[in-house]
Amino acid sequence: MANLLVAVIVGSFRHASFNRQLAHAVVKLAPADFTFKHLQINDLPLYNQDDDAAQTEPVKRFKADIVSAQGLLFVTPEYNRSIPGVLKNAIDLASRPYGQSVWSGKPAGIFGVSVGPLGTAMAQQHLRNILASLDVPTLGQPEAFIQAKEGLVDAAGNIGAESLAFFQNWMDHYVAWVKKHAHTQVE
């Protein structure tokens, strides 16, 4: 199988976002035939159905990046017990116009980190509902509800020693999941 490209979408815009740091660290655990592209969603407009016929450049670019990818990786904080509005907005934009969603069939993984112990669990439950309706097959286990702690990501941007086994196992399952679904797509 050829190299596989994964689109990484982070739900936080904060400069020092734990979720973005974690996303960059976790993708280093993937095998050599996986490439990750970190997509920008902070330049997207607020979704308005009246604009469906004339999506702007940032929307077109975002959608093209999804189309090019064989897999999806969502890394997201939890705001008010759901996913951030800005992440949902990006998902909405790329699902439109009707019949032109770019999400369908792309295998996905989800994780998220929070300061508190809940680790974005409730945001992930909503995201799973959303992705199911978009026909995005989403990795079930291992779940990854991460609490931020000293050393989760080290100074060099790598997963810390204490969390390495957990995330390597997560990545191994994710890689198998993407390969299974990506393989089918190119048959």
Added chain:
Amino acid sequence: MANLLVAVIVGSFRHASFNRQLAHAVVKLAPADFTFKHLQINDLPLYNQDDDAAQTEPVKRFKADIVSAQGLLFVTPEYNRSIPGVLKNAIDLASRPYGQSVWSGKPAGIFGVSVGPLGTAMAQQHLRNILASLDVPTLGQPEAFIQAKEGLVDAAGNIGAESLAFFQNWMDHYVAWVKKHAHTQVE
């Protein structure tokens, strides 16, 4: 009790939005001591935690409108089996910075209309989770999962004859709910 002001928030920006039309029609069924202010959320920025310390004018105005209100009315389409990102974004903005949410304790009602028969049911379930975490007491029954149909709102912008009893009953329950919670707030 003095007059009660309700902030109306519609989850669609579409010019001819069924949800906005329905919102305007339904609020006409309220008693004379209720006033409704339709808030704008399409000029709000995408939420970025780094901006918490310097919220922009549209955010301040939106938050001030919530603060002034004794009740909330959410009228929303369903996008991808959840609420629109643009509605969640507005909710996120007004919940921040940490400790300065303006939502807490404001009684709310929810309804939504869709072209299909599901009537935004799944969006409303997610919205209920979100509002509970924001300490917004939300009317339970009657649920209002509305399918768009000819005559739902007539040419004069009023609820059509077939739906009038349903929405008048909904409004009566909503009014009682707002009064119960607003009353307590001013004690």
Added chain:
Amino acid sequence: MANLLVAVIVGSFRHASFNRQLAHAVVKLAPADFTFKHLQINDLPLYNQDDDAAQTEPVKRFKADIVSAQGLLFVTPEYNRSIPGVLKNAIDLASRPYGQSVWSGKPAGIFGVSVGPLGTAMAQQHLRNILASLDVPTLGQPEAFIQAKEGLVDAAGNIGAESLAFFQNWMDHYVAWVKKHAHTQVE
């Protein structure tokens, strides 16, 4: 206002259930005008709509206990990211036959304890959806996602010193919530 009776429903049947222990400890923090009755749900049958017309004695007794109560307290573990089937079964039974639900309008509180850090958060989200549809006004904040730890409940069955402030605050909000809704019921 007269004394208020609260029906306590625990989602676990385990003899040494942390949730039951916690339920018994937390209710001691209520004021003197509150009484708590711990309901049994392990003698209820599996719900079958064909039996609606002839509910058995345990079902009738359970429903009568709900009818007598002015408030509800759900204390539940999380099984497979939702509430236990046995708790949902009890809720289903008391919501039937159609038009004879005993839940409507009873104010409720929710908490739960788990061995892991998630503290039954995802179960509680589902329970909130269920209770909203039953027209049960449910306390929003403070949320109570509790992780079991040494000393949570002491040997005498009281809330431990470390958790006392949290649960007293929870109870104060719960008591105010029940009083607000119970008051309205008897007007």
Added chain:
Amino acid sequence: MANLLVAVIVGSFRHASFNRQLAHAVVKLAPADFTFKHLQINDLPLYNQDDDAAQTEPVKRFKADIVSAQGLLFVTPEYNRSIPGVLKNAIDLASRPYGQSVWSGKPAGIFGVSVGPLGTAMAQQHLRNILASLDVPTLGQPEAFIQAKEGLVDAAGNIGAESLAFFQNWMDHYVAWVKKHAHTQVE
């Protein structure tokens, strides 16, 4: 590939259950290499963790049937905006004791029928959350939120002409989903 066995689990015990009738009709649309076994869940006990070490015969039989199957089919009514307690109870039983869940990795499909237009949509959302945590890969699209209507299932127990194209398309997607995941299991 050898024949594939699917375990069918219906969330209603009602003798004339629409969901059971629909389940029997839909499985006739599968190809010849698919066999369906309709499991009984109305003889299962209420789950009690204290019984984990000594599961009774009905539980063992139910779990063995899941183990033997290469796929799962859940057909369920919606009770109080979630899945029936009796269905959740069956799921809980077969997920226990800890580490001995029989669900993991079995590909699943979901549909449900209701008298009203919502077609069990909200029950299915909760079920998706539950199945994801059990590592059950669940078919996303096509969603199947079915409203009961005259002729949905005809007198001979077949899908009626009006609904045939919809359900044949659903079955084709389901079959492909099961084959993809079952194939991987035996590699």
